[in-house]
Amino acid sequence: DTGVSQNPRHKITKRGQNVTFRCDPISEHNRLYWYRQTLGQGPEFLTYFQNEAQLEKSRLLSDRFSAERPKGSFSTLEIQRTEQGDSAMYLCASSFQGGGPEAFFGQGTRLTVV
């Protein structure tokens, strides 16, 4: 399977705990994006990497959120001290700079904070 892979698919955590999600983009894609989606809404942009450099961060990305993309390959999104409002689907997408128009999305990680 050469699509965007996200793990885990589901995560239930207690409020106050830290969680980490992983995204493996399509191998030749040098751009990687994180989005968050709540029920009934479209995805909201969180952050974007080109290779290993984090080039954009949304105001939605509070200091409890951190994302990394070491070596420009897979990426991790960590949420510290989770809150119930963090419950959402976290989507990762990748694209190739200068390539076709579309970004390819993974199936997401659904986070439930109880």
Added chain:
Amino acid sequence: LAKTTQPISMDSYEGQEVNITCSHNNIATNDYITWYQQFPSQGPRFIIQGYKTKVTNEVASLFIPADRKSSTLSLPRVSLSDTAVYYCLVGVRGNYGQNFVFGPGTRLSVLP
């Protein structure tokens, strides 16, 4: 930052053609129009992208008038499996950062 407006929901029957119109009054010169489809519990899937006039691929057509202030996604002969949420986005081609905004989308229900 171009804002888009789409109908919240639409109903159709199997075999019919469905047209979903998106308004983007403040589209910029460099902006492209992109449509995504999303099924429940899945990530969005790219459908089509265009800049002006008409674009057609194996699943849809995209009609863009000369002023580019709106666009229409056309799905020919829909089936039950086309029931999904459809998003219209406007932004610079190849960029999906803060300037590439998903709205609430159009929830299409295809009935038998």
